[in-house]
Amino acid sequence: MAAADLQNPDCTAQPSLSGDRESQISDSGSTKGGWITFLFIAGALTGLTLAAGGWGANLIVYLIEEFNVKRIDAAQISNVVSGSTSLFPIVGAIAADCFFGSFSIIALCSCISLLGVVLLALTTLDFLRPQQCEHGSTLCKNPSKIQFAVLYSGIALAVIGLGGTRFTLATMGADQFDKPKHQGTFFNWYFFVFYVSAVISNTAIVYVEDNVSWTWGFGLTVVCNLIGLVIFLLGSRFYRHVKPQGSPFVDLARVFVAALRKRKVLLSLNSDDYYYCHKHQGSVKMVTGTTPTKSFRFLNRAALKTEGDNRADGLIAKPWRLCTVQQVVDLKTLIRIFPLWCTSIFLATPIGIQSSLTVLQALTMDRHLGPHFKIPAGSIFVIAFISTAISLTLIDRILCPLWKKLTNHSPTPLQRIGLGQILNALSMAVSALVESRRLRIAHAHHLQNQPAGPITPMLALWLFPQLALVGIGEAFHFPGQVSLYYQEFPTSLRSTSTAMISLLIAIAFYLSTAVIDLIRRTTKWLPDDLNNGRLDNVYWLLTVLGMLNFFGYLVCARMYKYKYTDEGHGTSNGSDQ
Incomplete structure (x- = not known):
């Protein structure tokens, strides 16, 4: 399932980060x-x-x-x-x-x-x-x-x-x-x-x-x-x-921490309750992924939006409490x-x-x-x-x-x-x-x-x-x-x-x-x-x-x-x- 079909209402469609690494390739080297x-x-x-x-x-x-x-x-x-x-x-x-x-x-x-x-x-x-x-x-x-x-x-x-x-x-x-x-x-x-x-x-x-x-x-x-x-x-x-995109291991660690901090929060079946987008320095990028899957359901809590996780402009307020679905995947x-x-x-x-x-x-x-x-x-x-x-x-x-x-x-x-x-x-x-x-x-x-x-x-x-x-x-x-x-x-x-x-x-x-x-x-x-x-x-x-x-x-x-x-x-x- 494409994440574009499940966009967070706060986000606009941007180039995908999945598949090959075209989004990471410098413009001068794209050809x-x-x-x-x-x-x-x-x-x-x-x-x-x-x-x-x-x-x-x-x-x-x-x-x-x-x-x-x-x-x-x-x-x-x-x-x-x-x-x-x-x-x-x-x-x-x-x-x-x-x-x-x-x-x-x-x-x-x-x-x-x-x-x-x-x-x-x-x-x-x-x-x-x-x-x-x-x-x-x-x-x-x-x-x-x-x-x-x-x-x-x-x-x-x-x-x-x-x-x-x-x-x-x-x-x-x-x-x-x-x-x-x-x-x-x-x-x-x-x-x-x-x-x-x-x-x-x-x-x-x-x-x-x-x-x-x-x-x-x-x-x-x-x-x-x-x-x-x-x-x-x-x-x-x-x-x-x-x-180079910076350390991805920090993002993986955040998933564990966020899931532990929300261990008492009930999981939701509504895809709109999960966070799909990543905003950085004023730009918004879609992170392509699927809805949270059934395996290792405990980790799904890391992408579950709760009160106080987001700021008014849509940015993540607490990065060690909220992750994207793609990071969980x-x-x-x-x-x-x-x-x-x-x-x-x-x-x-x-x-x-x-x-x-x-x-x-x-x-x-x-x-x-x-x-x-x-x-x-x-x-x-x-x-x-x-x-x-x-x-x-x-x-x-x-x-x-x-x-x-x-x-x-x-x-x-x-x-x-x-x-x-x-x-x-x-x-x-x-x-x-x-x-x-x-x-x-x-x-x-x-x-x-x-x-x-x-x-x-x-x-x-x-x-x-x-x-x-x-x-x-x-x-x-x-x-x-x-x-x-x-x-x-x-x-x-x-x-x-x-x-x-x-x-x-x-x-x-x-x-x-x-x-x-x-x-x-x-x-x-x-x-x-x-x-x-x-x-x-x-x-x-x-x-x-x-x-x-x-x-x-x-x-x-x-x-x-x-x-x-x-x-x-x-x-x-x-x-x-």
Whole structure:
């Protein structure tokens, strides 16, 4: 229902604030945007992703071989770094939405990232890293405080820079288009570029680090980051800039406070008793929305007009006692989507655990492809990226058109996420089977309890199927989550909506660190030498948790009502939102 049909008599019709963000776009930039901006955004994404993958993908190996860190500890550090990389986007998104705009945040964080990778490149110099020794030897020395300080400072700056660009860049790119169909296509190509870039960085740059030198490899990350920053700035005159609207979280807090203050007021069935308009500095704007819905009815009191809430000129007299219906609807949307968001945390946690432990598995396996080439352990997870990139193309060009032909509508974001949940659980089961086989071979050759960490005579190619399944699953659930949150979140929280993906990934990586630590404390499954442990049991545990999470997701998805239809119109799929 359009709010124009339910106007408050004190208001006059003004441009809508719903749908896309046209009302927030500056007049000078209203004719900009479109697909030409994708060239610059894709170029920036490529450069920044190459830089991030160059140092991030091989971080575990770098810590083990160059800084004498124990293997499980290196995996734990990597998980914390990955979690932090995914945590900072929510900070960058809030800053972009509320204060500075996406362009300024991306430019600033790209510079911070550049400074970080420069410091990491400096750690490859002899005086900034400990003396090399054989892993596991008692003669290995720990890094000095200065060496650790430079290393962690570089990682911290690189993490902050990367976190502030990746998802804000996605939101800024989607803002260049008006139609949901074009936005959906953009997200598909955005993640295609991202995964292709990740493949290149996880293979080419990691190969240079392992076979040429760490100095050259980290030097390439500096060059890539600089190129990405320059490309992004070159496109500034083509971008459509969205004005920051101030903090929307204050408005959401007002809804809670106003509802609590009116908790004893009886709800009304008359739509005229609710406040729909927002007047600011003499202007009146219509906030498009619906009548107060049945779900979370307690919050409807925040928009219920009572004596003393309005001044004589129609302005709100007590902003912490009266809110607009649209503000109430926005808060309800966040509450309704929260359970789905929580299930995605437990979807990403097994992936976080697998990503680090797979590298440790690869270090114990035969990684040769022919007599002259050896797969870098840090590159092993690239199979998931390749799988995702290929799957994204097949889904966009084959599966989605076929699905629409058979069902008369495209697969919904919830359906895509559900398929990803199933494939993720299947990947954990395959991981458990592969690790069981590796352990049998290691025990058959009596490779346990040997300090040098001997190589199991089993090809690392056995790790490819589980990684391919993870990649296919990500091609379904990752774009599905971005599309769902971008479509369903309040307009004022668009940057925050895509960053919510990053936030759940951050929580998942921190949770994966906690899970690994708990397993190490309560079982003997994860010793420093995997040949003495039971990593297969860890994967079986993740399989069971993944299936339980999937069933929980089904319940949440079943109850969820879309805010928009598949065509992107602002109509509801259900009467009770």
